[in-house]
Amino acid sequence: MSTVILLTLTGLGLAALYFLVASGLSLVFGLADVLNFAHGLFLGVGAYATWWAAGNLPGAGSDGLGFLVAVAFGVLAGSAVAVLVELVLIRPLYSRTIEQVLVTVGLSLAGVALLQATWGADARPFPRPEWTRDVTSVLGAQVPNAGLLLIVAAAVVLGALLAFLRFTRYGLIIRAGVENREMVTALGIDVRKAFTLVFAIGGAAAALAGALGSVYFGTVSPGQGGSLLIFAFIVVVIGGMGSVVGSAYAAVAVGLLQQFVNYYGTSGLGDLCVVGLLAVVLLLRPQGLAGKVAHA
Amino acid sequence: MTEVKSPEVPAPPAAVPDELTPGHSRWHGLRPYAPLVALVVAAILPYSTVNLPGVFEGPLNSPGTLQLLAICLVFGGLAAGYDLLFGRTGMLSFGHALYFAAGVYGTDVLVTRAGLPLWQAALLTITGGTILAALLGAVALRTVGIAFAMVTLAFAQVGAILVARDFGGLTGGEEGLPLDVSGLPAALVGVTNTVNLYWLALAYLAVVVLVVHRVSGSPTGRVLAGLRDDERRIGVLGLDPYRFKLVAFTLAGGLATAGGTVYCLIVGGASPHVTSSELTLSLLVMVVLGGPGTRWGPVLGGVLYMYLDHRLTAFGTSDAVNSLPAFLSHPLSQPLFVLGTVFILAVYFFPGGLASLRTRLTPLTTALRRR
Numbered sequence: 001m002s003t004v005i006l007l008t009l010t011g012l013g014l015a016a017l018y019f020l021v022a023s024g025l026s027l028v029f030g031l032a033d034v035l036n037f038a039h040g041l042f043l044g045v046g047a048y049a050t051w052w053a054a055g056n057l058p059g060a061g062s063d064g065l066g067f068l069v070a071v072a073f074g075v076l077a078g079s080a081v082a083v084l085v086e087l088v089l090i091r092p093l094y095s096r097t098i099e100q101v102l103v104t105v106g107l108s109l110a111g112v113a114l115l116q117a118t119w120g121a122d123a124r125p126f127p128r129p130e131w132t133r134d135v136t137s138v139l140g141a142q143v144p145n146a147g148l149l150l151i152v153a154a155a156v157v158l159g160a161l162l163a164f165l166r167f168t169r170y171g172l173i174i175r176a177g178v179e180n181r182e183m184v185t186a187l188g189i190d191v192r193k194a195f196t197l198v199f200a201i202g203g204a205a206a207a208l209a210g211a212l213g214s215v216y217f218g219t220v221s222p223g224q225g226g227s228l229l230i231f232a233f234i235v236v237v238i239g240g241m242g243s244v245v246g247s248a249y250a251a252v253a254v255g256l257l258q259q260f261v262n263y264y265g266t267s268g269l270g271d272l273c274v275v276g277l278l279a280v281v282l283l284l285r286p287q288g289l290a291g292k293v294a295h296a
Numbered sequence: 297m298t299e300v301k302s303p304e305v306p307a308p309p310a311a312v313p314d315e316l317t318p319g320h321s322r323w324h325g326l327r328p329y330a331p332l333v334a335l336v337v338a339a340i341l342p343y344s345t346v347n348l349p350g351v352f353e354g355p356l357n358s359p360g361t362l363q364l365l366a367i368c369l370v371f372g373g374l375a376a377g378y379d380l381l382f383g384r385t386g387m388l389s390f391g392h393a394l395y396f397a398a399g400v401y402g403t404d405v406l407v408t409r410a411g412l413p414l415w416q417a418a419l420l421t422i423t424g425g426t427i428l429a430a431l432l433g434a435v436a437l438r439t440v441g442i443a444f445a446m447v448t449l450a451f452a453q454v455g456a457i458l459v460a461r462d463f464g465g466l467t468g469g470e471e472g473l474p475l476d477v478s479g480l481p482a483a484l485v486g487v488t489n490t491v492n493l494y495w496l497a498l499a500y501l502a503v504v505v506l507v508v509h510r511v512s513g514s515p516t517g518r519v520l521a522g523l524r525d526d527e528r529r530i531g532v533l534g535l536d537p538y539r540f541k542l543v544a545f546t547l548a549g550g551l552a553t554a555g556g557t558v559y560c561l562i563v564g565g566a567s568p569h570v571t572s573s574e575l576t577l578s579l580l581v582m583v584v585l586g587g588p589g590t591r592w593g594p595v596l597g598g599v600l601y602m603y604l605d606h607r608l609t610a611f612g613t614s615d616a617v618n619s620l621p622a623f624l625s626h627p628l629s630q631p632l633f634v635l636g637t638v639f640i641l642a643v644y645f646f647p648g649g650l651a652s653l654r655t656r657l658t659p660l661t662t663a664l665r666r667r
Binding site: 029035037089092093098099101102103105106107108109110111112113114116117118226230233234237241266267268271272275278279282283 | 388435438439442443445446447449450451453454457458460461463573574577578580581584626627629630631632633635636637639640643644647
């Protein structure tokens with residue numbers, strides 16, 4: 001029994017990580033039609049900025065309030081990079097979708113190489129608060145605190161995102177833009193401002209995933225974002241592009257499936273099952289669990 | 297809701313057929329033979345002992361240089377095969393690395409683990425890779441646009457996981473699998489025989505270019521171009537887009553598998569990085585840099601990309617770069633940083649790639665000539 005609880009909670013921790021990356025990807029794709037390969041870069045920037053801040057920024061540290069400051073700095077940095085990318089690189093190519101994808105591909109190659117050039121290719125130990133190394137006993141299962149932290153953070157982000165989308169004017173514009181961008185433009189609203197906003201939110205969520213994921217893994221390395229990104233893409237497609245709630249459901253399904261099959265089957269089998277799930281969903285319900293039709 | 301959210305693949309700029317551009321010189325009549333001349337020059341290149349300092353590390357006929365050239369040629373062929381999908385049919389596949397990796401690992405496993413002779417292993421691998429492409433293509437092509445890209449990416453990821461997790465101890469996992477050379481023909485083994493591998497790579501490139509050109513010149517090729525430009529119209533004409541796309545996908549997969557077999561022989565083994573999605577991304581970069589849908593652009597892009605990828609490492613560790621301040625020298629020592637930046641600039645300023653350079657420079661040259 002305790003094994004099942006442990007697997008469920010670690011699976012949810014993984015799901016939280018996927019959700020943090022996928023929610024931004026999904027919103028960006030739903031609104032701006034940009035398949036953002038550079039999203040892994042935002043994650044890397046968040047992780048490295050947090051790591052840097054914990055060591056160098058006055059007031060920040062690896063424990064207590066200082067750690068909060070460091071994470072906040074990382075999230076801000078990720079968000080800033082995302083906004084910069086949108087303004088400088090994506091906006092001039094507005095409505096030329098393939099070119100936008102190509103630019104983000106180039107950016108993901110160059111950006112990761114830049115991180116590698118600055119801090120080296122090897123994984124570095126990540127400064128993390130003492131209490132995240134411990135375990136908490138939940139119904140007899142020893143669950144690592146870092147995983148619980150991820151779950152809480154993802155739940156908070158999900159709640160905040162939903163509240164933002166539902167109760168604010170910009171949230172309304174974003175929801176309407178995902179539904180039908182041309183109509184929103186026709187009503188005289190500058191949707192491109194919403195693009196920048198969505199990039200900022202997505203970048204912040206990805207940076208948070210980078211920082212907390214590094215706490216979870218204990219190390220930070222330049223390639224971290226890339227491997228997470230593929231599963232985040234899968235989560236986005238399963239959940240339906242443009243739907244935050246769909247991403248949350250899909251992340252939970254993918255995380256739990258992966259964790260349970262990897263434990264009870266051979267290691268690696270869970271990853272294959274996830275791809276199988278993707279194929280089944282795409283063939284039976286191409287628009288995803290909760291999304292609009294992703295193709296013509 | 298009828299909104300079309302799938303990114304319509306914009307047609308790459310139509311290549312102006314060479315026959316239509318007015319010839320200025322008496323060499324005009326010889327132009328159709330230029331590829332043949334280039335092939336002959338490439339074939340006799342290993343007999344030259346010219347030393348090009350800075351361009352290559354040793355003389356042209358040294359094994360190191362020949363191996364680098366052979367890798368460049370293989371990737372030129374791969375890029376031309378990928379262009380059959382991206383540039384000529386308008387399919388954005390993110391899983392092309394899978395078929396290349398199938399070629400590399402298929403050959404390696406059959407020769408090293410099963411002890412088959414090379415020709416049997418190669419034949420089995422290429423047949424298997426083509427069938428794999430047909431099967432996976434049949435599933436993936438039920439989706440279009442971004443969903444298609446995602447499904448192919450996911451299939452390729454399965455390949456990467458299978459190789460990395462080393463099920464059954466076949467692939468050697470993270471360490472890769474060196475090729476067992478004891479059963480290979482003697483002409484393909486050893487440093488002194490690198491020249492034969494070079495010729496093999498050249499032959500592969502020639503075959504791919506020939507196949508791609510023949511296909512795109514055939515009625516099928518015209519349907520493929522039609523699919524790229526307007527898929528619905530092809531459907532209205534009574535042709536089945538699905539079948540034609542599957543043909544192109546299978547053919548490109550088979551060509552990539554053959555490339556994998558050649559690559560496996562050249563580098564003498566398999567390593568997991570050939571399964572990574574980054575390989576597909578770099579194929580995309582090659583094609584876009586060269587010029588999608590053009591005759592020689594993808595080949596040029598592939599050769600140049602691999603050359604730069606290898607040589608920029610040497611350039612990055614050279615004294616000229618190391619003497620620069622750290623904020624310049626560190627990024628410059630990363631080939632991918634340089635290539636990624638060049639790629640972004642190319643998307644902005646040279647959308648037609650290298651192949652469009654001539655037409656883009658025409659106004660300039662005519663203006664110069666007029667003076």
